[in-house]
Amino acid sequence: xxxxxxxxxxxxxxxxxxxxxxxxxxxxxxxxxxxxxxxxxxxxxxxxxxxxxxxxxxxxxxxxxxxxxxxxxxxxxxxxxxxxxxxxxxxxxxxxxxxxxxxxxxxxxxxxxxxxxxxxxxxxxxxxxxxxxxxxxxxxxxxxxxxxxxxxxxxxxxxxxxxxxxxxxxxxxxxxxxxxxxxxxxxxxxxxxxxxxxxxxxxxxxxxxxxxxxxxxxxxxxxxxxxxxxxxxxxxxxxxxxxxxxxxxxxxxxxxxxxxxxxxxxxxxxxxxxxxxxxxxxxxxxxxxxxxxxxxxxxxxxxxxxxx
Amino acid sequence: xxxxxxxxxxxxxxxxxxxxxxxxxxxxxxxxxxxxxxxxxxxxxxxxxxxxxxxxxxxxxxxxxxxxxxxxxxxxxxxxxxxxxxxxxxxxxxxxxxxxxxxxxxxxxxxxxxxxxxxxxxxxxxxxxxxxxxxxxxxxxxxxxxxxxxxxxxxxxxxxxxxxxxxxxxxxxxxxxxxxxxxxxxxxxxxxxxxxxxxxxxxxxxxxxxxxxxxxxxxxxxxxxxxxxxxxxxxxxxxxxxxxxxxxxxxxxxxxxxxxxxxxxxxxxxxxxxx
Numbered sequence: 346x347x348x349x350x351x352x353x354x355x356x357x358x359x360x361x362x363x364x365x366x367x368x369x370x371x372x373x374x375x376x377x378x379x380x381x382x383x384x385x386x387x388x389x390x391x392x393x394x395x396x397x398x399x400x401x402x403x404x405x406x407x408x409x410x411x412x413x414x415x416x417x418x419x420x421x422x423x424x425x426x427x428x429x430x431x432x433x434x435x436x437x438x439x440x441x442x443x444x445x446x447x448x449x450x451x452x453x454x455x456x457x458x459x460x461x462x463x464x465x466x467x468x469x470x471x472x473x474x475x476x477x478x479x480x481x482x483x484x485x486x487x488x489x490x491x492x493x494x495x496x497x498x499x500x501x502x503x504x505x506x507x508x509x510x511x512x513x514x515x516x517x518x519x520x521x522x523x524x525x526x527x528x529x530x531x532x533x534x535x536x537x538x539x540x541x542x543x544x545x546x547x548x549x550x551x552x553x554x555x556x557x558x559x560x561x562x563x564x565x566x567x568x569x570x571x572x573x574x575x576x577x578x579x580x581x582x583x584x585x586x587x588x589x590x591x592x593x594x595x596x597x598x599x600x601x602x603x604x605x606x607x608x609x610x611x612x613x614x615x616x617x618x619x620x621x622x623x624x625x626x627x628x629x630x631x632x633x634x635x636x637x638x639x640x641x642x643x644x645x646x647x648x649x650x651x652x653x
Numbered sequence: 654x655x656x657x658x659x660x661x662x663x664x665x666x667x668x669x670x671x672x673x674x675x676x677x678x679x680x681x682x683x684x685x686x687x688x689x690x691x692x693x694x695x696x697x698x699x700x701x702x703x704x705x706x707x708x709x710x711x712x713x714x715x716x717x718x719x720x721x722x723x724x725x726x727x728x729x730x731x732x733x734x735x736x737x738x739x740x741x742x743x744x745x746x747x748x749x750x751x752x753x754x755x756x757x758x759x760x761x762x763x764x765x766x767x768x769x770x771x772x773x774x775x776x777x778x779x780x781x782x783x784x785x786x787x788x789x790x791x792x793x794x795x796x797x798x799x800x801x802x803x804x805x806x807x808x809x810x811x812x813x814x815x816x817x818x819x820x821x822x823x824x825x826x827x828x829x830x831x832x833x834x835x836x837x838x839x840x841x842x843x844x845x846x847x848x849x850x851x852x853x854x855x856x857x858x859x860x861x862x863x864x865x866x867x868x869x870x871x872x873x874x875x876x877x878x879x880x881x882x883x884x885x886x887x888x889x890x891x892x893x894x895x896x897x898x899x900x901x902x903x904x905x906x907x908x909x910x911x912x913x914x915x916x917x918x919x920x921x922x923x924x925x926x927x928x
Contacts, residue, residue: 404707404754405676405677405707406707407675407787438788438790439674439676439787439824441820441821444817444820479823480827482674483824484828486763486790487760487762490759514676514787515676517755517756518756518762518790518791519790519791540889541889542709542712542889545709545751545752549755553754553756571846573850575855576848576850582880584889607855
């Protein structure tokens with residue numbers, strides 16, 4: 346009883362503190378509380394020396410985020426040869442970038458004690474895969490993951506970079522929140538395959554970006570169709586029009602359809618991605634270059650939009 | 654403390670986890686098909702989906718519009734048939750809108766998984782199959798911690814044949830070793846596609862990676878599942894693939910895994926217990 350009375354008194358005196366002649370009930374208390382709560386959220390701080398951060402994400406696993414991220418980074422670098430492009434593998438548990446970029450080994454430290462990214466094909470890369478043994482699992486709870494992501498963002502010598510492509514892990518959890526809340530992101534590309542099971546998760550991924558205020562630049566419809574190498578018969582193994590329907594539903598365009606082709610997988614597994622291992626007139630290479638052009642065009646449109 | 658642990662899955666005879674370091678290799682598809690195969694063999698089965706960010710199981714079983722009810726003993730799982738031989742639990746059933754993303758940090762996920770294991774009224778089950786998300790994070794650590802007091806009979810590792818997938822699954826194998834989880838075996842999914850026009854089989858995602866990993870890791874190789882568009886379609890529409898396409902390679906492989914590795918293992922364990 347005494348405790349309840351004390352709580353009422355405390356609550357009353359708290360309201361009295363904010364009560365004024367013009368606002369006798371202390372309604373501005375709610376604004377004050379909202380201001381105090383906002384202080385708890387992290388402030389977005391840009392990564393030093395990095396101009397634009399682009400996320401390659403999907404709610405779903407195994408749709409080709411890493412393959413798209415690697416080939417997009419290489420296509421951007423090819424399209425803009427005077428600009429610097431970097432690639433961060435934010436998948437702590439299943440890092441694929443070392444295999445795809447044919448990089449391995451322990452990174453060294455610079456004089457300023459920053460981790461030096463490993464470079465191949467003119468792209469600066471960083472991944473958890475460089476810091477742990479090939480067979481060693483990373484069995485970490487969310488807090489450790491947040492800390493690792495923070496280090497991979499800020500304690501790597503990225504500068505100077507015009508574009509940093511971040512290959513995101515599947516899901517909508519700690520990694521996604523840590524990145525969205527801590528750094529300003531220019532835009533996100535959402536990768537999906539045409540099947541409904543993948544679209545459900547891709548939709549969630551896109552809605553998550555909307556919730557955290559990151560513009561979705563567009564969808565990539567990966568593994569869209571398959572041509573039999575023997576007879577040329579065209580089939581839609583994972584479905585046909587799903588990505589287009591999702592795009593219309595959430596008001597986002599499909600930037601490119603990328604076919605399911607063994608050569609993309611072989612190139613990625615071999616550490617010699619298709620954008621650089623095949624001729625530029627190869628339709629698969631053209632698809633990634635088209636994606637790069639559209640991403641740049643969307644980024645430019647967003648920057649030129651009058652702020653709301 | 655002992656009485657608290659005794660409440661976790663008291664009437665479940667056998668528990669199997671379906672794991673993969675890699676996303677998108679077919680864990681949910683494999684979990685669902687194994688559960689349906691066991692149900693078809695006459696067992697009472699539970700299927701628990703602990704992929705909180707991407708719960709696929711409700712869709713795969715045509716249960717998207719179902720919701721979970723409460724009884725005095727806890728949450729009642731959603732049953733696929735009136736005879737209640739396959740009960741399913743997923744965060745998908747708890748969302749107000751099925752398109753809502755679940756954007757949770759680790760501690761909230763851990764709490765949810767503990768609830769799935771302690772507060773669901775599974776009743777008597779012969780088998781509980783647990784479908785996991787990719788990786789080795791909060792969900793996996795929570796499940797292992799909560800199942801410490803209960804014997805987990807095995808883990809089925811799913812991979813596709815290509816190197817980037819096998820690399821992640823190799824890590825998952827090490828995770829199983831370190832946590833003392835018995836590995837039932839490795840299953841190679843999306844192994845080959847037969848063109849419907851010329852019947853030529855092409856290994857779109859390479860070939861043999863899973864079998865080599867099983868050999869290297871000295872664990873049983875459970876078999877290969879080809880890319881079957883009928884299976885993909887059945888998953889999209891919530892159709893029972895096992896009963897509708899009994900003659901397909903995929904169904905026969907699942908039946909063989911259930912008979913030779915899951916049920917067989919039970920007989921081996923019972924045999925050794927009786928000695």
